[in-house]
Amino acid sequence: MHVLNVQAMTEMILTQLMRLTDQYPLTTEDISLITMASSLHDIGKIAIPEEILNKPGRFTDEEFAIMKTHSAVGSDMLDDLELYKDEKLVRVARDICRWHHERWDGRGYPDGLAGDDIPISAQVVALADVYDALTSRRVYKPPFSHEEALRMIREGECGAFNPLILECLEAVADDLEKRLNHGITGREISIDSLHLSEATLDNGDAEASSRTLELLDYERMKYHFFASMSNEVQFEFTEEPPMIVLSDWSDHKLDLPEIIMDPYNDEAFCATFGQENLQKLSRLLRATAIDDPVVDMEMEATVGGETRWFHVLARALWSGPSDPVYLGSIGKLIDIDDRQAELIDLQFKAYHDPLTEVVNGAFARKVIAERLGAEGECDRHRDRHVLALCDLDFFKQANDTYGHQFGDRVLKHFAERLQESVRGEDVVARVGGDEFLLCMECPVDPRPLIDRIHQSLEGDFEGFPLSVSMGVAVTDGVARDYDELFRRADVALYHKKRGGRSGYVFYDDLDEEERDSLLEEAHTALSGIDRDESDQ
Structure with missing residues (x-):
């Protein structure tokens, strides 16, 4: 859930910043790109020993020094990509990985950057990361309330931030609490980021846009309601870099982290779904076509030491109609073990x-x-x-x-x-x-x-x-x-x-x-x- 909250908050603050000032030449495309790239901000933590990541008490100086290396490790991972490393998304993600622990007054790490030497993308993700860390339960602390987290950030207890970004945080504070409490994440298109300047719209266009936004908001609400009712786990997989991002239910449903780099070679991920199942799913997705990209299958997974059945519905993502390249997939996993058990029981009784x-x-x-x-x-x-x-x-x-x-x-x-x-x-x-x-x-x-x-x-x-x-x-x-x-x-x-x-x-x-x-x-x-x- 941490990744999704950071995405949502990043998008809201950037949208407010674009309204507030033209000091940072942001476009809606930039906001979408930074929001997407923010999901990679902590990928370097895969290099940190688990006993440090999950330590319930205070770090020693040596442990803190090891923890701080994750930002440089993450940026190096993206620098080392053989393909797509020059793509804009990867470049933005690399900046965020390296510098989201820098602070406005130069007292951050790893490079001690200060002020606007820190890319605006990293500044905003830094604030979103801090807010979510404060308001979430961690092994070393209980969650702080929304109000307490805002106070701690305002008073500099978590480091210094750009005053303009703090102003944006205050402006979206009420909406922020509402969105995160209702599970509205950065995965969907924000209504705020779709607002068009009234100066560029005549009345008819503005009314049409307003109706469209209302429909989008309604669809978003409906989507989250049904997702929460079905307890489904949504996922996004990218081929390059090889990475899967799991959504809301992954932590307590599958006992897996939200971001998994190189999932086909990740020990925990493969132990959960099985190499054979994953290879089969990969083959089916790669065998799809642009006009028929959906794969529908059932597979067994091992969760908490028990075997459970999941329904997998996935859509392959292709680069385009001309010489399409497989980019990855999106989809969802639905736990159908109870239904499967009932079916097996009925079959047994029938035979x-x-x-x-x-x-x-x-x-x-x-x-x-x-x-x-x-x-x-x-x-x-x-x-x-x-x-x-x-x-x-x-x-x-x-x-x-x-x-x-x-x-x-x-x-x-x-x-x-x-x-x-x-x-x-x-x-x-x-x-x-x-x-x-x-x-x-x-x-x-x-x-x-x-x-x-x-x-x-x-x-x-x-x-x-x-x-x-x-x-x-x-x-x-x-x-x-x-x-x-x-x-x-x-x-x-x-x-x-x-x-x-x-x-x-x-x-x-x-x-x-x-x-x-x-x-x-x-x-x-x-x-x-x-x-x-x-x-x-």
Whole structure:
């Protein structure tokens, strides 16, 4: 927030200074340029050790000497830029970086400049920097009130300033407090900086301009209201110098500073968003066109040690229609983790049985059908799959004797035993009241596997005996079709239950007469054998 406040205050004081005097030949373009460049005033602090930057107590002489180097370090960083260092914006930013700690009486640093030897841009940013430091909470002090900060500046407690700039500060003091308290920052076009001289406007133009300004003010108010409601983090990224400026919510939302130099190589920034995500976003932005510059994506970020989902909406900035050069981007990050968690929860509920939390029959069918693939896409032997239907014998007794809550515990226990008996990638699903499905890839003879699983399932649960009947079908010699594979396992299960429970039958072990006779029955196992015959 410090950077944004400095931008806002810089713009207000410069606009007032242009009204007050022609001693400094400022134009609205100059004001916009200085305001933008002011965001770089403290970039040299990246070279200051963190233990000094965040020290809660008073600096030692040695520590203060180290801290004072940041202004020269920042200007040197901009001087060392290979590209764009001669651009006006960079030159202005360089002046601000180096001289925003100089004072009117020559008692500042690093060069001891005095009076108007200090560029007007640096003079104004110096005052804005001091005011915001006074009115903001720091590790070494609580915030001062607006009125107390003004008194301290007027009485020279923070160094000497240009009397004209102090006069401008007094003139905008009331509006300043209002703007900063409402979060109106230097990122938007100031209404004051858009005012046109009445001498150059006739009445019609003045009325039109007034209406335009009112609309702009309304849009600015609306923008800030919705931004605060959504808790979004806005950002501006420049390619040269490589830098990202984060807005209001960055400090407590992402635990990141407002300005990050060379973000793609910054350890904290990359740890938050991940190198892969950042590289993907960069590729997408660079792949845009001038007439289609927007990127819309979602990414994970690590905030406070926890993974959260963010919606990223970004717009690439290009130099112009002729041989466009990528300049950077603007955009916003919106925390959608709560929404994402709700979506994941809904998806889980849609695909899983609510009692046992294994997948449901519909989702199992989808997954297994995809794994079976088309007839010509698989090696019949290497891609052999086994589908087994498992039925809890005498489960009705559990409900009738011990009650339905006990019956629910039996089912949950049985589902856990099933999951423990197979691999993580195998499918375990509940497809009926006490009927479950297993589907596994098994390139070898499946009989030892089925025998091991069956033995692991039988036993007892809280004194209730667990007896299990299984029907098994294999993809050998059958079209790779889920419905046909399921039907065959169902027929095998029916045969097992009719012939005596507790055990398993492979469909391939049935002879033609047994298969045909079962297919002529009114129903098979899952269609209701236990509902027609008591499991006594």
